[in-house]
Amino acid sequence: MSCAACASSSQSILQDQVGVFSAEVNYATQQAVVKYAANIVQPHQLKTAVQNAGFDLLIEDLKKDKEKQKEIKRKQFKQLQFKLIGATIFALPLLVIGMFFMDVPYANWIMFVLATPLVLYFGNSFFVRAYQQAKIKSANMDTLVALSTGVAYIYSLFVLFFPDFWHARGIHAHVYFESAGIVIAFVLFGRFLEERAKIQTFDSLEKLMGLQAKNLWVIRNNQEIEITIDEVLVGDWVVVKPGDKIPVDGHVISGSSYVDESMITGEPIAVAKQINDTVYAGTLNQKGSFRIQANKVGSQTLLSQIILKVEQAQSSKAPIQHLVDKVSKIFVPIVVAIACLSFFVWLFLASQNGFVLGLNAFVTVLVIACPCALGLATPTAIMVGMGKAAEKGILVQDAESLERAQHITTVVLDKTGTITKGEPSVQATYGLQAPEIEVLYSIEKQSEHPLADAVVNYFKDETRYIENITIENLVGQGVKATYFNDTFWVGNLPLMEQNKISIPIDVLDWKNNRKNLAETIIYFAKNNNLLGVLAIADAVKATSKNAIDHLQKMHIDVIMLTGDQYETAQAIANQVGIKTFKAGVLPDEKAAYVKQLQAQGKVVAMVGDGVNDTNALAQADVSLAMGKGSDVAMDVAQMTIISSDLDKIPQAISVSKQTQNTIKQNLFWAFIYNIIGIPIAAGALYFYNGFLLNPMWAGAAMALSSVSVVANSLRLKFK
Structure with a gap:
């Protein structure tokens, strides 16, 4: 697709197919989202319909489709680069002769020789695509370029080979070879800059895709072997070495390290990973090494889901884009109508050289009009904004x-x-001593109480587990435990009162000082004596x-x-x-x-x-x-x-505001460019100051308008 009108055209073709409920085609991402009845229409039929209009549709499986799409884009970009270089070689001398040496002998013939390969070879794709659009009674950016350069070139041929026709009618006709050829070169240059800039809008997605490991080491038959990412299975033991990208989602089964999860969470500080901790595909292991058991592989990993969601989001359309699509659909026919009107106004109202002035206006209006800028205004900003949000972990x-x-x-x-964190944890303790902590830890290790895990996690690194402790769970109160000849109690205040365990004043003071912290107080007693207390809460996130x-x-x-x-x-x-x-x-x-x-x-x-x-x-x-x-x-x-x-x-709110501001700026400049540029191209300033825009400069302005919109969107990356 070469412009927003192409997207509208292909979207209409898809929507018109029997069995299709809805279709949305995104010009910037070159993707279509189609909802259809599979018992009525099949993807290959949609492909054929789109191909008949001069486009193509990739319908293979997702992974192969992406690789094929990348290959096609690379080939197209190289072809565009080749055509631009060739066009520039012919356009530079054509520009010099057309601007400064148009009166030298045989100037018209030299310009004919230079312009012909520019129009017929380097610019042939514009005419082919315009013809394909005409077959389905549609028009796009290629239509404008083909009409303007084709008319200018054919008129120039007529002047060159039949000069007497114009002389007999008192008209000193000029050739427009330089305009036709240089417009082709400028449009190719604009397409090249636009494509290169659009590639940059996918940077965030490419970064995410680049995080996916291609090979990994697994333990099979007690040996470390290297396999491709497609061969890994759920349950495999995966070896992660220092500096490796973690290839799958899983949990650590041995070893420890620090892992950089910044591309997943947006947080720059590496996270410590130990046994039973979860790790994610695409994150980067630092100095240590460990083994993990694969829980999710391939498209099921968090990274793959993130990539899929970002792609889907970037292909979606903002509500304002639907208005732009409607404008783009009628944009080209309106521009052609304005160009024709300009020609006839000049032809009938200009006292001298009306035909020549009208032809200049016709060509210039067609060249300067730019539906590309309108089509790119919203989706490029959306793509960069979504990518920026993904980089931040949103x-x-x-x-x-x-x-x-x-x-x-x-x-x-x-x-x-x-x-809060959603995980109860010990916030503070009072009165507990080392020997009793071992008993408390061992009791809670066996306890079924929901808060027992908080106590176990709090003490697990500084104490040991004692066996031979028998416990009895007391529902709604806590735990009763027996160790040798002593009875231990762990639970709430009613449990202490029921067993006549007095609470010292200093403990009550400590508890009262924490009453506004939304904590649950756990009491720990031995026989009839209180040994200490713990405050447990679901802590607020930092x-x-x-x-x-x-x-x-x-x-x-x-x-x-x-x-x-x-x-x-x-x-x-x-x-x-x-x-x-x-x-x-x-x-x-x-x-x-x-x-x-x-x-x-x-x-x-x-x-x-x-x-x-x-x-x-x-x-x-x-x-x-x-x-x-x-x-x-x-x-x-x-x-x-x-x-x-x-x-x-x-x-997230800031990204939203910045993205929407960029969209508004893009749309403003895209509309203003056309609103101001088209009347000037038609000759609105001629009767005021004698200014008539040259078609080749109109081509340069058109090329830069699309590039400026994409460049403005790319500024989001640095905000």
Whole structure:
């Protein structure tokens, strides 16, 4: 496809096929998304229909399709490069003669010799594609180029071979060989710059794809062997050496190291990995070595899913793009009509040289008009913006979500797993001594209580497990344990009171000083004596408070909804600076609350991580899921924060605003360029100051308009 009109044309062809429900063709990504009834129409029939219009459709399996697409693009780019070099060799002397030495002997014949290969060989693709479009009663950018250069070239041939025809009618006719040839060269130059710039818009995606390992080492038959990434199986033991890219998603079964997960999470600091820790394909192992068991391979890995989602998002269309598509569809016919009108106005109203002036206007209007800039304005900005978000660890599902995020006025946050870590952990201890800690650790190791794991994880690196301890789980209270002749109690305050264990004043003071921290206090006693206490809580994430402060400084209201009790919710809200919160909220009530906010005219973003948040996520204007949360929440959400850190929410809003500003700038310049350029090309300034635009400079302006739009989109990379 050579312009936005091509995308509209091929989209219409696909939509017109029997059995197709909808089709969207993206000019920038060169991809079509088609929904069709498989029992009525098959992809090969769609391919044939598109081929009849002069395009092509790749319908092979995804991996082969991408490789084939890359190969075709490489071949096309090399061919374009060859044609540009050849065209430049002929265009430079043509430009010099046409501008400065048009009166030298045989100038017209020299220009004919130089222009002919430019138009008929280096520019032949414009005429071929214009003819293919004409066959299906459509028109595109190639139509404009072919019409303008073809008319200029044929008219010049007539002047060259039949000069007496014009002399007999009192007209001193000029040839337009230089305009026809140099316009071809300028358009090729513009296409070359445009294609090279478009390649850069895929950089983020290419970086992600480049993270995928091609080979890896696995343990089979007690030997290390090297295999390709396609041969690895779920359950394989994979050896990861220093400096290796981790090839699959899995968990560490031996060894340890630090892993750079920045391209997955957006976080620059390497993460320590030990036995049972999860690792992801595409992340980079640093100095240590370890072995992992493969849990997800191939297209199931997190990296593959990220790549797929980014590709799908980049191919989606922002709502404003549908308006641009409609304009692009009628753009070329309107331009041809304006060009014809300009010709006849000059022909009938100009007292002298009306035909020559009209022909100049006709050619110049066709050359300067640029549907490419309109077609590229939105998708290039979307592609760069989506890639930028992915680099920051924010996966955006589609362009509509990215556009809507800039309008967010209220952010509703779930508590557990969103503001907090979602993993209870020991926050502080009081009075515990080393010998008793071993007993406590060993009791909790056997306990079925939900908070027991927090105690075990807290002490696991500094103590040892004692056998011969028998325990009895006391539902709703804690644990009773026997070790030799002593009885130990681990549990809540009622358990202590029931067994007549007194709580010293200093412990009560310590507990009262922590009453606003949403913690659960665990008591540990031996026989009738209290040995110590522990405070356990679902800790607030390190980034939560800063993220909430940032959102509030952006004049966005932040509200917390949680199913927890009021005291816990209040304590968390106080810690992170949230003024409005609701406790004891059921899943359906979360969605109803979001709906209530929307009824007040607010644009609501819901942020959650669990199955209980899915109703509210589906109801919200913009939904964000935590990457470490449930798969259901991520499926429903329009954006996924891979690292699960709330500081990505302000970043997502910033990316949205920057992307939309870039789209508006691109569309403004694309429309203004055509609105100003076409009248000037038609000769609007001639009667004011005698200025008439030369077609070859119109060609240069047209080429640069597309490049400027893509270049403006690329600025997003550096923001």
